[in-house]
Amino acid sequence: MLTAFARAFKTPDLRKKLLFTFGIIVLYRLGAHIPVPGVDYENVQQCVKQAQQGSKNLLGLMDMFSGGALLQITIFALGIMPYITASIILQLLTVVIPRLEALKKEGQSGQAKITQYTRYLTVALAILQGTGLVATAKSGALFSGCTVADQIVPDQSIFTIAVMVITMTAGTALVMWLGELITDRGVGNGMSILMFISIAAGFPGSLWAIKESGKLAKGWIEFGTVILIGFVMVALVVFVEQAQRRIPVQYAKRMIGRRSYGGTSTYIPLKVNQAGVIPVIFASSLLYIPILIVQFAGNSTSGWSAWIQQHLVDGKPIHTVIYFFLIVFFAFFYVAISFNPEEVADNMKKYGGFIPGIRAGRPTAEYLSYVLNRITWPGSLYLGLIALVPTMALAGFGGANANFPFGGTSILIIVGVGLETVKQIESQLQQRNYEGFLR
Structure with missing residues (x-):
């Protein structure tokens, strides 16, 4: 490397x-x-x-x-x-x-x-x-x-x-x-x-703050534990982000003049986490709205203001449950608007493509929708669990690491962007040397 x-x-x-x-x-x-x-x-x-x-x-x-x-x-x-x-x-x-x-x-x-x-x-x-x-x-x-x-x-x-x-x-x-x-x-x-x-x-400032606020062996045990959690999370995120369901597609052979076109086999890659980090950003932004309203209201003593300050703060059980279900909901919502099975099925039918064992047109759209819903479930649950890691870390360390760096949103973005950038550099290297970063 x-x-x-x-x-x-x-x-x-x-x-x-x-x-x-x-x-x-x-x-x-x-x-x-x-x-x-x-x-x-x-x-x-x-x-x-x-x-x-x-x-x-x-x-x-x-x-x-x-x-x-x-x-x-x-x-x-x-x-x-x-x-x-x-x-x-x-x-x-x-x-x-x-x-x-x-x-x-x-x-x-x-x-x-x-x-x-x-x-x-x-x-x-x-x-x-x-x-x-x-x-x-x-x-x-x-x-x-x-x-x-x-x-x-x-x-x-x-x-x-x-x-x-x-x-x-x-x-x-x-x-x-x-x-x-x-x-x-x-x-x-x-x-x-x-x-x-x-x-x-x-990251460096947050990690050092964890070390400074730690109590076991001058904070080095907490520091090492957080680093270990970070490596495990990165490995898990890389594994899930690269995971995909490949739906095979075949194109019928056509004769145009004396030349034959089509007859090739390819696949439609459906990622387990098709929505990416967008559901986490949506859910976080939505939960910030009532808290910001309370903040702008100043020293309000009304019942709704007190309830929001008591229950809709990071680490509270109600906040955690609502946050998790919002991420799952937005994962399905974003996948539904970003991937249209009917449009994909129509394009396949237009160019003579079909999924083996599935009729072209509406049955293909229904099959794609069925597969997409099945793989979105584990993807949405994975997003929800990854996003809740900072809350669990705060509970585990007794609130010592208020600046826990390996949060769900940050790890998802860093791993996703890192993988895409390395792929681009690797493709440019392979054009000249036939070898990339990963042999």
Whole structure:
């Protein structure tokens, strides 16, 4: 594998792509440490330290996707989250709006138009989320329990707030552009790699915090246990992410003039985890909504507010059960809108393809739907169990690792992006040397 890395850097065009990707990553991480104008940097650092020592923050998911830049209130505070949200919204609207569905079928030109709509929606969401973040920071609700939380934004004039929102929106647009540069001139999918870097950047600090807060052998036993759990989870995720059900497809031989076409055998790969990490993001976002409403409401003493603060917090039994069932539901929901058995069956019938033993047309669609439902069950249960690992870890260690790094969402994204990027580098190596990373 080390010789494969050396070979990758010896290939001139691949070396340029890798170095370009590394350069963009350095710029991205640099921007994640430049504070927004109008923010008291010392007070922010003081509140971040208090948050790392155990006080929970409700914006943990967004902070993870920004690589810790959200709580630092930097120019890349919103990170890649507005683009992810916009992409998911456009993907859902494609099923509902016929115009977007027609654009999707137009090929490259239609996809370029959808990408343009995604950019516009990303900027709009960045303005909305930036305004919400500034309002939360201004009110002191961004860090619950911090003594100087209300002094993060000293100057609360309209001009200062507008500059902060514009700066964060421009930062999101710049992150989006950097991601597209990696896709065009670098290696791998740019947005996925920036998401990968954001999550991986928080691992060293979280692991060291676990060691510092541990009690057994100065924290080294807890540290080693978490590392071991991480390796087991990565192995499990790689195994399930690579698992697929291959449905055989044969194409009838046709004679056109003097040439024969078709007669080949192929397969339809149906992954066990067909939905990817999207159900976990959906479920997390949905459960954050009532908590954020309570946070914006301030010191409300109403019954519903007290019930939400008591039961819908990480680690509580009701929160865990609702979170698990939401992930299972969204797994089935997303698979239903992203894979259309009837469309696949029609395309197969159009080109003379059929599944052995199954009639073309409606029986094929019913068979695909039946197989898809059967493999989605273990996939959705796997997603739910992986996502609950941080909760179980907190219970097992008595709350010592409030910053448990190997959470379900982070591991799924890191393993998925890592596998796809290695596959791309491997395919480029095989074009020149007939050998990739894995022999």
